[in-house]
């Protein structure tokens with residue numbers, strides 16, 4: 001099997017290591033509004049949101065949506081699996097889920 005065909009199942013957006021993470025995250029959510037992302041509230045507690053949730057935050061001075069790293073995926077199962085593998089608890093957003 002050609003490794004080029006293996007898609008990245010879960011995408012991480014983290015302001016700490018990626019200067020343009022905020023923009024990348026917002027674009028991903030706009031392009032995939034029916035999919036899901038995880039907000040890492042703490043290393044052991046993640047919140048699951050729909051990509052269209054207003055909790056994605058806004059792009060403006062003084063606001064950084066990915067100051068808490070975000071994990072995005074087109075595959076909800078992979079997203080949850082990744083969180084559990086990191087030992088994190090996943091809680092549904094009370095607004096969008």
Ligand SMILES: [Zn+2]
Pocket residue numbers: 048049050053054055093094095096097
């Ligand atoms: Zn939400």
